[in-house]
Amino acid sequence: MRKLSTAALGSSAAAVALVMAGAAPAGAINSYNATPAPERTEVGALVATWDNDDDPTTPDRVDWVCSGTMVDADTFLTAAHCTAPFTWPANVRFYVSLDQDVQTGLDDAAEAHPGDPAAVARAVGVEGVAHTEAGYPGNSADSHDIAVVEVPAAQMAARWSFTPATLPTAGRLDELGPRGLDATDFVVAGYGTQEARRGPGGHTHPGGGVRMKAPESFDALNKTWLRLAMTAPQGNGGACYGDSGGPNFAVLDGELVLVATTITGDAPCYATNVVYRTDTPTARTFLAPFVDLP
Structure with a gap:
């Protein structure tokens, strides 16, 4: 499958295990023929906090891991391989950010909240609840690789102005x-x-x-x-x-x-x-x- 961020792949043992089991990594926007997209206000980054040490009571990692899109006021559409429970430690938490530059936001928040990944995540995103398609990982004909993160609409609207994406009609x-x-x-x-x-x-x-x-x-x-x-x-x-x-x-x-x-x-x-x-x-x-x- 494609594409947890390289940072997440390097720091989440569960994600690494998934890739080693045969999942192909997923992508980013290439440098050629590409431009910034500040007008695509509905497109966001999926941010995660998780634990990978001997103390599971508090998260010790935070990073953006995937991309996605707001498809209504409180629903962020993304991929199942970004949220599936078996790819993450049990205490993973997901946040949605609609910032144009989420990496700079994470860097700035890390300086403001050293040693506090949860505070860093809250600084850049709104926490939500992930729902992963039950049939994932499916098969080559239909991987069922789809998920949503439900986020509080009022909190999203208070932080960002966006127009949800339009979905297609059936077929x-x-x-x-x-x-x-x-x-x-x-x-x-x-x-x-x-x-x-x-x-x-x-x-x-x-x-x-x-x-x-x-x-x-x-x-x-x-x-x-x-x-x-x-x-x-x-x-x-x-x-x-x-x-x-x-x-x-x-x-x-x-x-x-x-x-x-x-x-x-x-x-x-x-x-x-x-x-x-x-x-x-x-x-x-x-x-x-x-x-x-x-």
Whole structure:
């Protein structure tokens, strides 16, 4: 699967175990053909606190770990592999931040609240309750890789002004078909890192923690998956580590519609973004208790 942030992968033993078991890392927005996205106020970062020492009573780690999108006043849509209980210590807590630069916010809060990860998390985000699709991790046909974090609407509105993303009607991508999708503009957004760069220690993925966006183009459509090309020569950008759960918008009738969420792709983050459709029966059945669907 794709893409907990590299920081979280390096510090959460449970997440590392998941990757070693065969999950491919998830992405970030590439450096090429990408631009900052301050206008995408509905797109946010998933922040977590957790414990990885011998004292489970208090958290000792805090970091942003994935991306996501507000789809109504109190529902943050993200990926199941970002929230699934078996990927985290038992005392993990999740927060949603809609800051444009969540990494700087975390750095500043760490200076203001040294040794207090919970205070750092509260400084940058609003705490919520995660709900992970029960069928996750599913199989290659349908991974059920979808989750939401419910957050207090009043607290979100007090801190940020945003317009929730528009979700698609049932089967919208099927209606368009390959020819219609070829003619559709796509935009990916998220907080992830950049494509692989070779250095003395091997490949690294720099950056991350700032909301970015990039164009993509249609590659293939499957029952629950949409594959989007993120190759530079075609003018595309794409997703990388930390972009998991973040939105992939299609421009439909002049409106940005959140048709899929970033899940996986090629490890160097150069070629393909494999994203989980939001217009399928599985996704809509999961989302129905949390948000009014079109």
